Amino acid sequence: MNSLFEAAAALREGAVSCVELTKAALESAARVQPHLNAYLAMMDEQALAQARQLDEEGARGRWRSALHGIPVALKDVYCTKGVKTTCASLLFAGHVPEYDAAVAEKLAAAGAVCIGKTHMHELAYGVTSNNPHYGPVRNPWNVSHVPGGSSGGSGATVAARSVFMAMGSDTGGSIRIPAAFCGTVGLKPTTGRVSRYGVMPLDFTLDHMGPLTRTVRDAAAVLQVLAGYDQRDDSSSRAPVGDYTPVRVGIKGLRIGIPETFYYERLHPDVAAAMDALGKLADSLGAIRVPVKVPVIAEINATARIILLSEASAALGPYLADRTKFGADILALFDQGRLLAATDYVSAQRLRRIQQREFNRAFEHCDILLTPAAPVPAPRIGQTEVDLGGGLMEDTRLAATRFARAINLLGLPALALPCGLSTGGLPIGAQLIGRAFDEATLLWAGAALEDGMSWRDAAPPVV
Amino acid sequence: MNSLFEAAAALREGAVSCVELTKAALESAARVQPHLNAYLAMMDEQALAQARQLDEEGARGRWRSALHGIPVALKDVYCTKGVKTTCASLLFAGHVPEYDAAVAEKLAAAGAVCIGKTHMHELAYGVTSNNPHYGPVRNPWNVSHVPGGSSGGSGATVAARSVFMAMGSDTGGSIRIPAAFCGTVGLKPTTGRVSRYGVMPLDFTLDHMGPLTRTVRDAAAVLQVLAGYDQRDDSSSRAPVGDYTPVRVGIKGLRIGIPETFYYERLHPDVAAAMDALGKLADSLGAIRVPVKVPVIAEINATARIILLSEASAALGPYLADRTKFGADILALFDQGRLLAATDYVSAQRLRRIQQREFNRAFEHCDILLTPAAPVPAPRIGQTEVDLGGGLMEDTRLAATRFARAINLLGLPALALPCGLSTGGLPIGAQLIGRAFDEATLLWAGAALEDGMSWRDAAPPVV
Numbered sequence: 001m002n003s004l005f006e007a008a009a010a011l012r013e014g015a016v017s018c019v020e021l022t023k024a025a026l027e028s029a030a031r032v033q034p035h036l037n038a039y040l041a042m043m044d045e046q047a048l049a050q051a052r053q054l055d056e057e058g059a060r061g062r063w064r065s066a067l068h069g070i071p072v073a074l075k076d077v078y079c080t081k082g083v084k085t086t087c088a089s090l091l092f093a094g095h096v097p098e099y100d101a102a103v104a105e106k107l108a109a110a111g112a113v114c115i116g117k118t119h120m121h122e123l124a125y126g127v128t129s130n131n132p133h134y135g136p137v138r139n140p141w142n143v144s145h146v147p148g149g150s151s152g153g154s155g156a157t158v159a160a161r162s163v164f165m166a167m168g169s170d171t172g173g174s175i176r177i178p179a180a181f182c183g184t185v186g187l188k189p190t191t192g193r194v195s196r197y198g199v200m201p202l203d204f205t206l207d208h209m210g211p212l213t214r215t216v217r218d219a220a221a222v223l224q225v226l227a228g229y230d231q232r233d234d235s236s237s238r239a240p241v242g243d244y245t246p247v248r249v250g251i252k253g254l255r256i257g258i259p260e261t262f263y264y265e266r267l268h269p270d271v272a273a274a275m276d277a278l279g280k281l282a283d284s285l286g287a288i289r290v291p292v293k294v295p296v297i298a299e300i301n302a303t304a305r306i307i308l309l310s311e312a313s314a315a316l317g318p319y320l321a322d323r324t325k326f327g328a329d330i331l332a333l334f335d336q337g338r339l340l341a342a343t344d345y346v347s348a349q350r351l352r353r354i355q356q357r358e359f360n361r362a363f364e365h366c367d368i369l370l371t372p373a374a375p376v377p378a379p380r381i382g383q384t385e386v387d388l389g390g391g392l393m394e395d396t397r398l399a400a401t402r403f404a405r406a407i408n409l410l411g412l413p414a415l416a417l418p419c420g421l422s423t424g425g426l427p428i429g430a431q432l433i434g435r436a437f438d439e440a441t442l443l444w445a446g447a448a449l450e451d452g453m454s455w456r457d458a459a460p461p462v463v
Numbered sequence: 464m465n466s467l468f469e470a471a472a473a474l475r476e477g478a479v480s481c482v483e484l485t486k487a488a489l490e491s492a493a494r495v496q497p498h499l500n501a502y503l504a505m506m507d508e509q510a511l512a513q514a515r516q517l518d519e520e521g522a523r524g525r526w527r528s529a530l531h532g533i534p535v536a537l538k539d540v541y542c543t544k545g546v547k548t549t550c551a552s553l554l555f556a557g558h559v560p561e562y563d564a565a566v567a568e569k570l571a572a573a574g575a576v577c578i579g580k581t582h583m584h585e586l587a588y589g590v591t592s593n594n595p596h597y598g599p600v601r602n603p604w605n606v607s608h609v610p611g612g613s614s615g616g617s618g619a620t621v622a623a624r625s626v627f628m629a630m631g632s633d634t635g636g637s638i639r640i641p642a643a644f645c646g647t648v649g650l651k652p653t654t655g656r657v658s659r660y661g662v663m664p665l666d667f668t669l670d671h672m673g674p675l676t677r678t679v680r681d682a683a684a685v686l687q688v689l690a691g692y693d694q695r696d697d698s699s700s701r702a703p704v705g706d707y708t709p710v711r712v713g714i715k716g717l718r719i720g721i722p723e724t725f726y727y728e729r730l731h732p733d734v735a736a737a738m739d740a741l742g743k744l745a746d747s748l749g750a751i752r753v754p755v756k757v758p759v760i761a762e763i764n765a766t767a768r769i770i771l772l773s774e775a776s777a778a779l780g781p782y783l784a785d786r787t788k789f790g791a792d793i794l795a796l797f798d799q800g801r802l803l804a805a806t807d808y809v810s811a812q813r814l815r816r817i818q819q820r821e822f823n824r825a826f827e828h829c830d831i832l833l834t835p836a837a838p839v840p841a842p843r844i845g846q847t848e849v850d851l852g853g854g855l856m857e858d859t860r861l862a863a864t865r866f867a868r869a870i871n872l873l874g875l876p877a878l879a880l881p882c883g884l885s886t887g888g889l890p891i892g893a894q895l896i897g898r899a900f901d902e903a904t905l906l907w908a909g910a911a912l913e914d915g916m917s918w919r920d921a922a923p924p925v926v
Contacts, residue, residue, distance in 0.1 A: 234816050310805035345805035346777035
């Protein structure tokens with residue numbers, strides 16, 4: 001079964017049971033764990049008990065949602081009642097929450113079966129998932145490469161086909177980057193669309209919750225379950241929830257904006273080739289590619305950086321007294337954040353409003369934007385600089401977040417979508433960016449493009 | 464004529480013309496200017512031209528609103544097209560805006576006649592209106608005392624009966640403090656209720672726009688004209704606009720919360736006596752005084768202070784290179800703001816949400832809160848400490864803002880209402896605090912209390 005949708009159909013047809021799907025997921029996750037290190041904790045007992053209950057309900061003809069009986073996983077930032085939730089940090093090594101995050105609650109109510117907590121970049125503050133305390137997460141396409149981050153375990157376990165969906169969180173690309181590097185779909189919804197209640201915060205105004213899945217339709221089914229107002233989350237929006245199920249009517253006439261600057265610059269040749277092919281696919285489906293002007297994205301990224309450094313240091317400040325508890329990479333970021341002035345942060349938040357208005361003008365001329373999700377395929381574990389081609393090097397973190405980070409500041413929805421493999425056999429990801437709260441158009445366009453691609457029958461070596 | 468409402472009635476009856484009212488206002492303002500220094504600029508020509516136009520409209524039976532033909536003034540923070548707008552600062556000494564603030568626009572459209580720009584504390588960053596560049600504004604009740612600030616000229620000109628209404632702005636009490644010290648009504652609406660478009664900012668999240676008037680009903684009429692969404696102001700709210708006209712039905716059964724802590728502590732004896740009398744008046748009108756718990760207000764004030772220092776320094780930072788352009792008092796504040804860390808500011812904004820939730824619990828037990836607007840009557844010009852009685856001294860700025868500042872952070876509407884005179888012949892002000900966007904209840908209760916007070920026939924020496 002290649003998708004959540006296929007699994008849901010098989011469940012309803014009685015071709016498979018929830019317990020069977022759950023067992024298969026647990027076995028797969030356990031089998032590849034020595035290779036991928038994708039999990040920090042497994043939830044075998046709870047998962048099987050839940051699956052049995054869901055089988056009983058199904059037998060009585062009660063199906064909770066499209067997610068009924070579907071094995072999923074949660075990044076270890078989501079609080080899970082009675083199950084250790086550590087953020088892959090030593091700070092919270094013994095932390096067992098007494099309550100579920102809103103996302104965990106909603107997934108359980110919809111019948112999804114959580115089999116475990118996925119490994120990640122320490123405190124969600126990085127892009128490699130190369131964790132100094134719990135070891136690196138590895139990429140199923142090549143275990144000497146990173147899966148991206150911070151939701152690296154979620155990307156790896158979905159790509160390895162252990163679960164149909166794993167939740168990630170995205171502060172500066174942390175869903176889209178592992179999706180791109182692992183060859184999965186990754187959806188970062190609009191700010192306020194999915195509740196952050198019960199998620200250990202990295203950044204109060206940049207954190208977003210969303211799924212990594214094998215297909216775009218699967219992401220849509222998950223968003224349908226998760227979207228909506230939650231009074232327990234200050235940033236939650238009352239904007240009406242859309243119908244996210246992509247309808248199979250093609251994208252003839254859809255105006256796809258191609259940014260004239262920044263997003264198609266300094267690309268690894270394999271990424272450039274894949275984006276070119278994807279653009280031609282869009283043309284062949286009748287979509288209209290239009291060149292659009294965007295503001296100077298490097299400046300938006302700079303604003304996001306000031307806000308992230310400040311807010312992350314404020315969130316974790318109380319813990320910084322004991323420096324032995326942190327990896328060197330994130331300690332450096334926390335230290336930078338503590339040096340920033342309040343006036344810098346206030347000015348950055350003011351600039352953010354202006355940059356939001358300016359960026360949104362792009363949508364006067366198109367319905368969605370199409371960009372690469374990242375300029376390079378997944379780097380090797382430990383690689384601090386990536387080769388953009390011809391020996392042009394860039395810092396790994398800067399390269400990985402280059403196309404993702406601004407979208408968190410802007411609050412817009414973005415969908416990462418696999419669009420090919422590199423000559424080295426690593427996935428390449430595209431990014432669709434939409435208007436605020438218009439996830440429906442993103443998912444519709446993403447599904448149409450996905451339908452047009454054949455490469456995805458390829459499976460990673462580690463499954 | 465003692466109120467905007469009486470003047471409006473006289474206009475409609477033909478007992479007076481708009482031109483006559485405007486001339487009287489201009490003459491009064493000019494006559495008392497040497498004593499009060501309430502204005503930075505007069506707008507005689509525009510005002511008279513506008514009044515003539517309004518008389519013509521009235522003669523044709525067209526009355527724009529309750530404010531048609533009513534002379535008003537604007538604090539010098541409101542941009543006025545073609546009229547110097549300086550914020551009482553040397554920085555903007557030659558600043559002539561090319562557009563009107565939203566408030567100026569709306570007032571003009573409603574038929575109010577703006578006769579001039581009122582003097583204020585430098586850059587609206589203080590409570591005395593003792594301006595080092597343009598001289599102190601003086602209190603009409605005693606010209607050796609301050610009118611309060613920062614909207615000191617607005618308080619003075621309304622108290623001196625030159626205009627029926629003057630707009631103020633309130634970041635930490637800057638409408639309510641001059642209202643209390645000058646014996647006028649002052650309304651600080653809910654955050655987002657009145658557009659800040661075209662107002663020179665002091666603080667991006669604490670600034671509020673509102674009127675100073677002679678009566679509560681007059682404030683209601685002005686709010687009715689000004690309330691509503693404005694897309695040009697990021698902080699503007701789409702919450703529905705209420706009907707603010709107080710209905711004369713008394714306040715029997717209204718639950719008036721009396722905070723158990725902070726607000727009735729360290730009061731000047733005359734303020735304590737006036738508040739006691741006001742409480743008894745409320746009882747006699749059938750209202751129910753209920754003791755209510757409030758959070759530790761000193762902590763909320765501390766949060767507000769961090770945010771104000773940070774945001775004000777961010778707003779004016781670019782100008783601080785030339786220190787000769789600033790008074791010593793505000794230079795010290797700007798310098799303090801520049802020393803704060805981004806993490807302090809972020810933490811303060813987080814705390815703000817928590818404090819908002821905690822404070823709002825008070826309204827589970829009452830409809831409005833009744834407190835003093837300030838713990839003392841107006842201090843003398845130059846007085847850096849005020850005597851709370853018996854030689855207990857407090858810094859003037861801290862004392863003046865003590866009961867006002869937290870309400871800006873919380874975003875709640877608050878109405879300052881004169882409630883008596885001190886033994887020294889200076890006004891004393893009460894403060895009503897309401898639920899967010901429930902200005903209607905504040906104005907209703909304020910009008911009922913006002914109707915029960917007789918002292919207000921007293922006029923200040925300078926009129």
